[in-house]
Amino acid sequence: MGELEVEKHAKYILAVEKKKDDFQSVVMEHLRLNGAYWGLTTLDIIGKLDAVNSDDVVSWIMQCQDESGGFGGNIGHDPHVLYTLSAIQVLALFNKLDILDTEKVANYIASLQADDGSFAGDIWGEIDTRFSYIAICSLALLHQLDKINVEKAVKYILSCQNVDGGFGCIPGGESHAGQIFCCVGALAITGHLHLLDKDLLGWWLSERQVKCGGLNGRPEKLPDVCYSWWVLSSLIMIDRIHWIDKPKLVQFILDCQDKENGGISDRPDDAVDVYHTYFGIAGLSLLEYPGLKPIDPAYALPVDVVNRIFLSS
Amino acid sequence: MDSEDVKENRVPFSNRSEWSDIKPVPQDDGPNPVVVIDYKDEFVETMDYFRAVYMADERTPRSLDLTREAISLNPGNYTVWQFRRLILEHLNVNLHEELQFMDQIATKNPKNYQIWHHRRWIAEKLGVGAAHKELEFTRRVFSQDAKNYHAWSHRQWVLLNLGCWEDELSYCDELFNDDICNNSAWNQRFFVVTKSPLLGGLDVMRDSEIMFTIKAILAKPGNESPWRYLRGLYQNDAKSLLNDPRVASVCTEVLLGGSQYVHALNLVLDALIHQFQPGEDLKGAIEAVYSSLDLPDSTSDSELAKRVCFILEKVDPIRASYWHWRKTTIPSQAL
Numbered sequence: 001m002g003e004l005e006v007e008k009h010a011k012y013i014l015a016v017e018k019k020k021d022d023f024q025s026v027v028m029e030h031l032r033l034n035g036a037y038w039g040l041t042t043l044d045i046i047g048k049l050d051a052v053n054s055d056d057v058v059s060w061i062m063q064c065q066d067e068s069g070g071f072g073g074n075i076g077h078d079p080h081v082l083y084t085l086s087a088i089q090v091l092a093l094f095n096k097l098d099i100l101d102t103e104k105v106a107n108y109i110a111s112l113q114a115d116d117g118s119f120a121g122d123i124w125g126e127i128d129t130r131f132s133y134i135a136i137c138s139l140a141l142l143h144q145l146d147k148i149n150v151e152k153a154v155k156y157i158l159s160c161q162n163v164d165g166g167f168g169c170i171p172g173g174e175s176h177a178g179q180i181f182c183c184v185g186a187l188a189i190t191g192h193l194h195l196l197d198k199d200l201l202g203w204w205l206s207e208r209q210v211k212c213g214g215l216n217g218r219p220e221k222l223p224d225v226c227y228s229w230w231v232l233s234s235l236i237m238i239d240r241i242h243w244i245d246k247p248k249l250v251q252f253i254l255d256c257q258d259k260e261n262g263g264i265s266d267r268p269d270d271a272v273d274v275y276h277t278y279f280g281i282a283g284l285s286l287l288e289y290p291g292l293k294p295i296d297p298a299y300a301l302p303v304d305v306v307n308r309i310f311l312s313s
Numbered sequence: 314m315d316s317e318d319v320k321e322n323r324v325p326f327s328n329r330s331e332w333s334d335i336k337p338v339p340q341d342d343g344p345n346p347v348v349v350i351d352y353k354d355e356f357v358e359t360m361d362y363f364r365a366v367y368m369a370d371e372r373t374p375r376s377l378d379l380t381r382e383a384i385s386l387n388p389g390n391y392t393v394w395q396f397r398r399l400i401l402e403h404l405n406v407n408l409h410e411e412l413q414f415m416d417q418i419a420t421k422n423p424k425n426y427q428i429w430h431h432r433r434w435i436a437e438k439l440g441v442g443a444a445h446k447e448l449e450f451t452r453r454v455f456s457q458d459a460k461n462y463h464a465w466s467h468r469q470w471v472l473l474n475l476g477c478w479e480d481e482l483s484y485c486d487e488l489f490n491d492d493i494c495n496n497s498a499w500n501q502r503f504f505v506v507t508k509s510p511l512l513g514g515l516d517v518m519r520d521s522e523i524m525f526t527i528k529a530i531l532a533k534p535g536n537e538s539p540w541r542y543l544r545g546l547y548q549n550d551a552k553s554l555l556n557d558p559r560v561a562s563v564c565t566e567v568l569l570g571g572s573q574y575v576h577a578l579n580l581v582l583d584a585l586i587h588q589f590q591p592g593e594d595l596k597g598a599i600e601a602v603y604s605s606l607d608l609p610d611s612t613s614d615s616e617l618a619k620r621v622c623f624i625l626e627k628v629d630p631i632r633a634s635y636w637h638w639r640k641t642t643i644p645s646q647a648l
Contacts, residue, residue, distance in 0.1 A: 029340065029360075030390040063341075075341045076364060077392045124395060126430045163503070163545040169462075172469055172508065174500035176462060200549070206635050207537060213631075219496040219537040221460065243635040 004289060005259050009277055010048045012262030013039045016274055031073040033064055037086035038278035044093055044302050045285050045293045054094040061087050062099065069101070069108030070122070080122040081109060085134045088141050092305050097142070106144035109135050117152030128169045129160050133182035137299060140189045141309060154192050157183045165200035177208060177217040181230040188237045188298040202240030205231050213248030214267065224266045225256045225276045228283025233297035236286060246287050253280045323355060326362045331375060337361030338368060359383050367396050372403035381414065388418055394427045398434060408435050412443075416450065423454055429463040433470060444475035452484070459488055460497045469504060478509045493529055499538040503545055519546050527563045535573030540580060551583035561595050568598035571605070575629050578602075578621055585618040586643055599624075618643045 016039065028035055036057065043049045063075045064087065070079025071087040084105065091097050112120045112135065119131035132153055139145045159171045160183060166175025167183035180201070187193050208215045208231045214223025215231045228249060235241045255268045256276070263272030264280035282300070285292040294303040326332050339361055363383045366376040380397040383390065401411060415432050422428055432450075436443045448471055454464040472478055482505050488498040506518045523546060529539040547554045554560050560580075567577040581595070591599075599621060608623050622640040626633045 030387075030392060072392065076367075078395050080391065124398070124430065124434070126426075126433070162500075163548060164541050168500075169466055170469070172473075172504045173466055174462065174497050203635065206632050209631050211631070218460070219541070220494040221496075243632065243638070245631045245633075248631065 004254060004281075004284060004291070005257055005262060006046045006048075006291065008259065008262030009257075009264070009281065010043060010046060010051065010262070012258075012272070013042055013274060013277065014051060016263075029074055030077055031083070033061070033071060033073050033083040033086040033090070035274055036061070037089050038274045040090055040093055041295075041301065042274075042278045042281050044305075045281055045295060046291075047293065049093065054096070057090065058094060058096050058099065061090060069104035069106075078122065079108065081112060081119070081131050081134045081138070082121060084109065085138045088138050089299075089301055092141060092301055092309060095305075095308060097309070100142070102142045102144060106139055106142055106147045109138055110144075110147040113148050113153065115152075117149060117154070117156035119153070129157060129167060129179050129186075130169065130182050132157055133186045136186045136189050141299065145190070150190050154187065154190060154195070157186055158195060165197050165204050174218065175204065177205070177215070177227050177230040177234070180205070181234050184234045184237050185298045185300075193238065196238060198238040198240060202235065202238055202243055205235050205240065206243040209244045209249065212252060213245065214252040215244075215249065222267065223252065225253055225264055225283070226266065226279040228253055229279040229286070229300075232283050232286045233300070236297040241286075250284065250287050250289060253283055256280055325355070326358050332362065335362060335365045338364035340364070356386050359386055363393060363396075367392070372400040374404065376400055377404065377406070384418065388422045388425050388428055391427050394431055398431070408439055411435055412439075412446065419450070419454070420457075423458060423461055424463060426463070429467055433467060436471065436475065441475050444471055444477040447471045447475070448477055455488065459492060459495050462497070465497050465501065468501070472504075473508070478505065478511050481505045481509065482512070489529065493533055494536050494538060496538045499542050503542060515546070522546055523557065523559060527559060530563055530577075531566065533573070534567040534570065534577060535575070537576060540576040544580070551580055552587040552589045555581065555584035555589045555591070561592060565595045565598045568595075568602050571602070574602065575625065578625055582618060582621045582625070582639060585621065586639075588644075591617070 040049065040052060040057070043051060060075070061071070064071045064073070064077070064083065066072055066079040068079050070081065071083045072079050073083045077083075088097070088100075088105070091099065112122070112131070114120065114127065118127045119135045120127055121131045135148065136145070136153060139147060157167070160167050160169070160173065160179070162168060162175045164175050167180045168174050168176060169179050173179070184193070184196070184201075187196065207219070208217065208227060210216060210223050212223065214225070215227035216223050217227050217230065232241065232244075232249075235244065253264070256264050256266070256270075257280075258265065258272045261272075263274075264277040265272045266276050281292065282295050285295045286297060288294075295301065296303050296306045299306050326337070337358065339357075359379070359382050363379055366379060377397065377400045380393050380400065383393045384397070387393075401408070412432075412435055415428065415435065419428055419432075432447075436447050448468065451464045451468040451471070454461050472481065482502070485498050485502045485505065488495050492498075506512060506522060507515050512518055523543070526539045526543050526546070529536070530543070543554060543560065544551065555564070564577045564581050567574050578599075581591070581599070585591070596617065599617065602624055603620050606624060606627050608620070608627060619640060622636050622643070625636040625639070629636065
């Protein structure tokens with residue numbers, strides 16, 4: 001059995017963008033807010049969030065906010081819901097949500113809902129169930145769900161359900177674990193899970209586990225560590241997590257580590273990145289790997305952070 | 314112009330006379346950057362000049378070219394794409410030329426969200442006339458990666474909004490010839506059969522589709538997709554499916570084949586749970602599989618569904634918990 005190299009992963013995340021002449025770091029510039037969410041949430045799960053100066057992060061995040069109320073991926077970038085959710089989530093990690101003009105952010109997100117209940121990512125109008133989840137998750141964390149038409153949002157999401165019980169990015173789109181996470185998460189947050197055929201979807205999700213123990217995102221595709229999150233969190237939300245072989249999945253994730261330099265990759269022996277490091281560790285948390293903070297499967301934030309938002313007065 | 318061309322022939326902006334009036338704007342990472350990035354020189358310079366024209370809202374041919382260079386260096390930067398769209402609209406650029414540019418960069422970046430979105434935006438403006446070209450484009454993408462999710466979303470959008478359904482079913486056939494396990498192609502087939510205005514809908518197509526799917530199953534019984542497709546044709550009514558003698562027959566045949574029978578058995582199990590009465594051939598095939606494995610001895614007819622679960626727990630151990638649960642859902646009459 002392998003072990004989770006917690007110290008190495010912490011070091012990797014803290015050093016990730018300090019590499020010189022690394023083109024990968026350079027091309028991530030416009031989505032650094034996503035990178036911050038992946039890196040910082042991972043640090044929180046492994047109990048090392050205090051290695052980061054929260055004031056610096058918070059002030060940088062606020063500079064990413066556009067006059068529309070939405071956030072861009074970095075300072076000077078156009079707003080998009082993708083980065084708006086990451087901003088909210090990172091502020092939540094640091095218990096700094098009160099710094100936001102909640103009304104303004106909520107209005108930006110709500111303005112992106114279309115007549116059929118779907119959501120665009122930004123003013124340019126791309127529609128995808130990912131954005132339905134992002135809008136609903138963001139607004140719920142801000143206690144502003146009543147700014148949108150929740151019934152229509154749910155109706156649109158259900159229209160993207162396929163006969164196999166899964167969900168695609170638009171009606172008729174192939175069932176895909178990432179899209180399924182988004183749709184199930186949105187239904188969970190809005191209290192509509194009862195509208196799902198959990199047995200049918202649970203079976204589809206359990207079939208994502210391949211012989212080596214890893215999970216893929218669609219039939220006949222290769223396993224990838226990020227599906228440890230998308231598939232697993234979906235299974236947990238519909239109470240069917242016991243339908244996969246958990247020890248085998250744990251072993252697969254552990255095998256995807258770079259045990260020397262830290263970080264986790266999509267599958268064993270590939271190059272690591274922050275995205276897969278987060279999803280691997282978040283997946284291990286869902287599998288109750290010892291020493292990790294529990295993570296909420298719908299909000300994708302540590303449970304104590306979610307409780308702080310919803311349970312304190 | 315791709316990123317290699319940019320490197321070889323590149324003259325720094327600071328040496329280009331047509332840019333001499335612009336003061337480049339460096340990336341502002343705030344006073345104490347969270348993470349310090351060391352950028353490559355040409356990328357730095359290009360983005361500094363981009364920021365200058367973006368903040369000045371300069372929508373000119375030179376800024377259009379600049380966005381092209383920035384995109385070639387980093388096609389993921391969505392702010393550059395958005396500004397490019399503003400310039401294209403302002404200058405009223407021929408969008409067919411823009412599509413040519415898209416064709417060039419797409420091959421190196423088949424999964425880039427911004428590129429697909431930009432393409433959709435162009436196609437929307439060009440309208441119905443763009444349908445054929447867009448279908449051709451996705452076809453080229455599929456020749457490299459037949460499961461590219463973005464390309465399938467785009468193709469579906471084109472069909473629904475711009476039309477051109479005529480050859481879609483036969484295109485699915487082509488893809489199946491390359492790879493019968495292509496789940497995206499199976500999903501597309503269902504999409505066409507249910508949504509094409511030319512075919513008459515699921516009820517009309519069901520019979521021929523069952524024949525088609527059975528052939529695919531016999532070619533590779535362990536392939537998950539045709540089994541799901543089969544269920545889809547009957548909207549998950551497993552009992553009605555198994556009451557079709559052709560379906561019962563293919564399940565029997567797969568079982569007698571002695572391997573790759575998990576999906577077949579699962580379908581039979583669903584039907585049994587819903588009071589399906591199997592014929593002697595199918596019963597015999599199940600028994601043959603059961604006795605080939607080291608399982609508890611049992612001869613009672615009424616325990617058929619339970620025995621199917623025992624088989625599945627044994628031959629698909631990674632999902633043992635699921636099959637165990639299925640056993641608990643067997644109604645007492647079916648036991």
